[in-house]
Amino acid sequence: MSWPISHLLALLIGFCLDLLLGDPHWAPHPVRAIGALIAGLEKLLRNMLPKSPAGELTGGVALVLLTLAIPTGLTVLLLWGCYLVSPWLALAVESLLSYQLLATKSLAAESRKVYDALKTGDLDKARYAVSMIVGRDTASLDEAGVARAAVETVAENASDGVIAPLIFLAIGGAPLGMFYKAANTMDSMVGYKNDQYLYFGRAAAKFDDILNLIPARVAGVLMCLGGAAAGYDGKNAWRIFIRDRKNHKSPNSAHTEAACAGALQLRLAGPNYYFGKLVDKPYIGDDQRPIEPLDILRSGRILYATAFFALLVFCGVPLLILLFP
Template identity: 50%
Template structure:
């Protein structure tokens, strides 16, 4: 019956994230990954000053290997003590791999400032969850940025971690978190990271390819269940999913835009440089602060639809491995 522990750990980890968000008072592994990336970049740039691509690739190998080794070693040690100790650690690592509640918490901070029409406060709140420059955003652009982030992070923060937890348990889930963290820190298309961060960006694109497409379809299904415009979500998804500069982000974002009947995307500034971005969806109506709440509902609806599938995949893999 040991094969039942894997799916149970995923389900309990999801529940803990739903109820509590990031564990209070406990350093999150992503912070450790971030520290390793920051220090590793400094060291590898000095060691390989004339080969940025190799230095960036070595950093990717280092961070993902450390994440795999530490999580695997922790599980191996815990299960060596007892099945319940191992199960407890597995639940904890599954919890750490997910970030639906923290996404809700941060995006609701934007919502509360937007409702008050506090533009300065809304800009500050959204700056915590987006990579673009926020100092000159209008209130409408702030709301759009928050909605886009919720839609994109349905894949990055929930569906993709569940996907990799299902396939390989917490060690593979932590490897995915490492890949995602690498991309968020060095995967930019600017002068500093265009070459150094290329491997990280490409690996993140590959890791999210299937989860992003699953996320879009789940969002369309959630729209139908929750009373949003699922027919329009499917239409906009088919029409606009390939317009985004990212090979993956346009999938959940276009589905979300269609479900809500709004336009997302458009030009944005990153590190002082203007980037032309396509518009996803039709501006059937102006955006409003309530769209942030609606995006959160769609995010949770899609997540709950995928959870049983992830647990089932983990059950089958565990059953086969136990035979």
């Protein structure tokens, strides 16, 4: 079995495992290991380098290089060692890694907890559930605000939690998938424009922006198709995607959110509180109808449809071409 066929089969198996098992919190996970690595490297580099803008910029670049090299290199060595024992062992291990780098079911499941709490009328429980998956302040959100936050996080994380890693896995197998996940985890930990990370996290944030430049736009297009396939307004999804996909400070964050807002005929984003401070963000989508808890489940259906389209385009078609040239 050739390596391209093997890693595409591993992606297919990993995708199915993700749909079946999700992300068991008790199990070891490479992303948690990457997070621990980043925290350790940050502490080490800050102690080694001068506490000045130049020193922090240098430390941030070193953090990017080390965080990308270590998990990617270890993944290559692991798969190479498994392949020396048996190609089937390498396939099994790469399938497991591919599964752990995808987050389709866990994203839908975590948002489902918010819906379940709202359905029973427990607003405090819903606020707590949504606080686990969003960065904004949730203590004062009403039912509509909680539902909106859950829909937004499903839509936004569809790109860097599902579609982008799937694309990188399809192109370069688990090593490239791990490379992407290391960069994305690093951005989520240090890529902030606050006093602590303005200089130290700049390289990580810029690199993540570059890495997601194409995947985010591909994900937005696929979500327009996913919205239509799930039975929602695909034409409006495309209209809002084209109009509002740049309504965010990040060059990549609004693409899937715009497509989802259009498909569900909702208005998302807008001003929100973060760490007690009101942040004025532009709206995404049109306020065609009031948001409701069921929209959380609807966004999950769009997520699944989008993920299946991505699997078909980046895994299914290439695999068929390689197997039946």
